[in-house]
Structures are given as structure tokens and as C-alpha cells.
Amino acid sequence: MPANLLILGGTTEAYDLAERLAGREDWHVINSLAGRTANPRLPAGETRIGGFGGVEGLALYLGECAIRAVIDVTHPFAARMGWNAAEACRLAGVPLLRLERPAWRPGPGDVWEPVETWAEAAEALRRTQARRVLLAVGRQELTHFAGIENIWFLIRLVTPPEPKPNFPAAEWLYSRGPFALDDERALLDTWAIDTLVCKNSGGEATSAKLIAAHERGIRVVMLQRPARPAEVPTAATVDEALTWIDNVFPACTATR
Ligand SMILES: NC(=O)c1ccc[n+]([C@@H]2O[C@H](COP(=O)([O-])OP(=O)(O)OC[C@H]3O[C@@H](n4cnc5c(N)ncnc54)[C@H](OP(=O)(O)O)[C@@H]3O)[C@@H](O)[C@H]2O)c1
Known part of the structure; x- marks a missing residue:
């Protein structure tokens, strides 16, 4: 049995x-x-x-x-x-x-801002004077960033949020991983991203963005695991x- x-x-x-x-x-x-x-x-x-x-x-x-x-x-x-x-x-x-x-770990040359909460992540964006941010977070987390002035966001989600939070300046992108390294490089370059916000999920399916960010010296605001x-x-x-x-x-x- x-x-x-x-x-x-x-x-x-x-x-x-x-x-x-x-x-x-x-x-x-x-x-x-x-x-x-x-x-x-x-x-x-x-x-x-x-x-x-x-x-x-x-x-x-x-x-x-x-x-x-x-x-x-x-x-x-x-x-x-x-x-x-x-x-x-x-x-x-x-x-x-x-x-x-x-978990993903920063290597030599990575510019990471580890944060414990999304509120800290929003604060880190203000403190570091981020201007063009790729927001690779879940739809529930968007509210922490929606009110921020003077930052343009590229918001990547799997599907459109309902309702859509009101960002002063943002572009919306819908796609599901895994993401190829060349596509992530092109994304960061095309939109002139200077900061990436994401959570430390680990794994290979979504790690290409970190390699592309590393290559460009782009700052990564990384939410730590609970x-x-x-x-x-x-x-x-x-x-x-x-x-x-x-x-x-x-x-x-x-x-x-
Ligand atoms: N959070 C994320 O970023 C994320 C991403 C991808 C997948 N998921 C999956 O989505 C589920 C829910 O995520 P969460 O962040 O809400 O979890 P959570 O905060 O750890 O759990 C909240 C409540 O959801 C119920 N629950 C969670 N996982 C369950 C499971 N595998 N089977 C039965 N009940 C479960 C439990 O309810 P009761 O107290 O009533 O038992 C638990 O107290 C998880 O199973 C997780 O693996 C989460």
C-alpha cells in the first residue's frame, strides 16, 4: 500500500x-x-x-x-x-x-539595491534618482509605484491589470517568460532603461534581464525573499x- x-x-x-x-x-x-x-x-x-x-x-x-x-x-x-x-x-x-x-545573488560589477518591502523599493527609486524604470513585478504590487512623479515606467505584466492603476508616465507591455537574453538586451536599449525593479524569484526563466542589466551597469532594485x-x-x-x-x-x- x-x-x-x-x-x-x-x-x-x-x-x-x-x-x-x-x-x-x-x-x-x-x-x-x-x-x-x-x-x-x-x-x-x-x-x-x-x-x-x-x-x-x-x-x-x-x-x-x-x-x-x-x-x-x-x-x-x-x-x-x-x-x-x-x-x-x-x-x-x-x-x-x-x-x-x-535565490539569485549579485556578482562582481552588479549594482543591486536589496529591499525588504515594495515601499522600500519605491523609496530606493526616489533616492537613486531613477528616471526610466522597467517594472517587472506582479499586478498586485503596482500600487506601490503608481503615484510616483518624475519617473517613466515600462510595466511588464503577463496580462492587463483590471483596473489599470493610473501612472503619470508609463508604457504597458504584456508578455510571458521565459525571456531570451537578446530580447532583454533589446528591451533595455530600446527604452533607455536606467533601473530595473523585480523580486528575487530565482531560476532561469526570468534571469536574462539581470544579465542584460549587468552588461549595461543598470541598477537593480531587488525585493528580498520573505x-x-x-x-x-x-x-x-x-x-x-x-x-x-x-x-x-x-x-x-x-x-x-
Ligand atoms: N506569491 C507569489 O509571488 C506566487 C507566484 C507564483 C505562484 N504562487 C503560488 O500561488 C499560491 C498562493 O500564493 P500566496 O502568495 O497567496 O501564498 P501564501 O501567502 O503563502 O498563502 C496564503 C494562503 O493561501 C493558501 N495556500 C497557499 N498555497 C497553497 C497551496 N499550495 N495549497 C493550498 N492552499 C494554499 C493557504 O490558505 P489556508 O490558510 O486557508 O490553508 C495560505 O494561508 C501558492 O501556492 C504559490 O506557490 C505564488
């Missing part, structure tokens, strides 16, 4: 992990999605959708569904779920692993997560 493994998902890595565990006889995968996206692509295995109802709801779910292990693969900027998972797993006595792609519970073990790759699964449960995996 396979043991139940819960993947808290919503990221590329979560889809990859579910795919790699598919077909194994020792584990039955249950993926959990928050339900923010209408008609999401479904990962391999079983999928449930929607919040659990906080720490207590998740702890109850872990017991009721006889979950033997949880892997938190939510997005690096999903600030709440990791804390809920840590506390619920502690209460239910279920092992938990955090799988998170490594804090996570220090006691939870972490894996940086799907392979590392699979090793953790096999090591934590040698008895379950011995029959594989």
Missing part, C-alpha cells in the same frame, strides 16, 4: 517533483493548489484545490488523509504557507521538507528532494 505524500504546489518545481514521483509504487502523490488560477494545469497524481483553513485546518487534513510526508514547493514569495506547513506538520508529527530554487521557518530542512533541486524522501523513509522505499 503506497504512503500518501502531500506536495504544496503552484510552481514549476512542484510539477516536476510530481512528475518524477508518478508511477512509483511506494508513494501516492496528492498535489495541493491554492486555487488562485482558473483552470490550472493539473500535475501528475491526485490534486486538491483551495486553502486548508490555516494551521489547524492543515493539521487536521494531515491526520484525516494519513499523510506520511509533506513537501512545501510553494513559490519563494508565497509568504504564509511555509509557516503554516511548519506548524501543522509539527502538531501532526509529519516530516516536512522545503523545496526552493536558489523569511521562512529555520528549522525546516531544505532542498534546492527536485533531485535533492527525491533523495530526502528516500532517506527519510527507507522502510517505505525498500520495496521499490
Whole structure:
């Protein structure tokens, strides 16, 4: 009888992990999605959708569904779920692993302004006298920048926001990554960008803008990742997560 493994998902890595565990006889995968996206692509295995109802709801779910292990693969900027998972797993006595792609790090010659909040990011733009800014942030974050005078923004989103915040001077661009390096170079040059604002998502799909910015000496205002519970073990790759699964449960995996 396979043991139940819960993947808290919503990221590329979560889809990859579910795919790699598919077909194994020792584990039955249950993926959990928050339900923010209408008609999401479904990962391999079983999928449930929607919040659990906080720490207590998740702890109850872990017991009721006889979950033997949880892997938190939510997005690096999903600030709440990791804390809920840590506390619920502690209460239910279920092992938990955090799988998170490594953060981007500044290299020699990079001009980065690390900030902890979007309000700090807006302040950094004023302080550094930015003039032409590529805003590569989510639609919910736009309000922090909408009122700023004397800065022209190039705002890149996946789809148009509804309603559209009122920027004094802005151009709107709709496209979905991954973005090629040459396209990012052309974008920064065409619009004479002097500052880039983004969050430290990590990964390859959207990192080309950082290379292009580095080449041009363009300042990067980088939102740092939210804090996570220090006691939870972490894996940086799907392979590392699979090793953790096999090591934590040698008895379950011995029959594989
Ligand atoms: N924030 C981002 O930039 C971002 C980017 C890409 C994808 N996502 C994905 O979108 C989801 C929501 O993001 P968020 O920033 O709102 O997260 P969050 O702040 O960490 O979580 C807020 C609440 O949403 C519910 N939730 C979050 N992830 C869930 C999951 N995988 N399964 C079931 N419930 C979940 C939980 O509700 P209850 O307390 O009711 O359990 C949680 O308390 C995450 O799963 C994340 O992976 C987020």
C-alpha cells in the first residue's frame, strides 16, 4: 500500500517533483493548489484545490488523509504557507521538507539595491534618482509605484491589470517568460532603461534581464525573499528532494 505524500504546489518545481514521483509504487502523490488560477494545469497524481483553513485546518487534513510526508514547493514569495506547513506538520508529527530554487545573488560589477518591502523599493527609486524604470513585478504590487512623479515606467505584466492603476508616465507591455537574453538586451536599449525593479524569484526563466542589466551597469532594485521557518530542512533541486524522501523513509522505499 503506497504512503500518501502531500506536495504544496503552484510552481514549476512542484510539477516536476510530481512528475518524477508518478508511477512509483511506494508513494501516492496528492498535489495541493491554492486555487488562485482558473483552470490550472493539473500535475501528475491526485490534486486538491483551495486553502486548508490555516494551521489547524492543515493539521487536521494531515491526520484525516494519513499523510506520511509533506513537501512545501510553494513559490519563494508565497509568504504564509511555509509557516503554516511548519506548524501543522509539527502538531501532526509529519516530516516536512522545503523545496526552493536558489535565490539569485549579485556578482562582481552588479549594482543591486536589496529591499525588504515594495515601499522600500519605491523609496530606493526616489533616492537613486531613477528616471526610466522597467517594472517587472506582479499586478498586485503596482500600487506601490503608481503615484510616483518624475519617473517613466515600462510595466511588464503577463496580462492587463483590471483596473489599470493610473501612472503619470508609463508604457504597458504584456508578455510571458521565459525571456531570451537578446530580447532583454533589446528591451533595455530600446527604452533607455536606467533601473530595473523585480523580486528575487530565482531560476532561469526570468534571469536574462539581470544579465542584460549587468552588461549595461543598470541598477537593480531587488525585493528580498520573505523569511521562512529555520528549522525546516531544505532542498534546492527536485533531485535533492527525491533523495530526502528516500532517506527519510527507507522502510517505505525498500520495496521499490
Ligand atoms: N506569491 C507569489 O509571488 C506566487 C507566484 C507564483 C505562484 N504562487 C503560488 O500561488 C499560491 C498562493 O500564493 P500566496 O502568495 O497567496 O501564498 P501564501 O501567502 O503563502 O498563502 C496564503 C494562503 O493561501 C493558501 N495556500 C497557499 N498555497 C497553497 C497551496 N499550495 N495549497 C493550498 N492552499 C494554499 C493557504 O490558505 P489556508 O490558510 O486557508 O490553508 C495560505 O494561508 C501558492 O501556492 C504559490 O506557490 C505564488
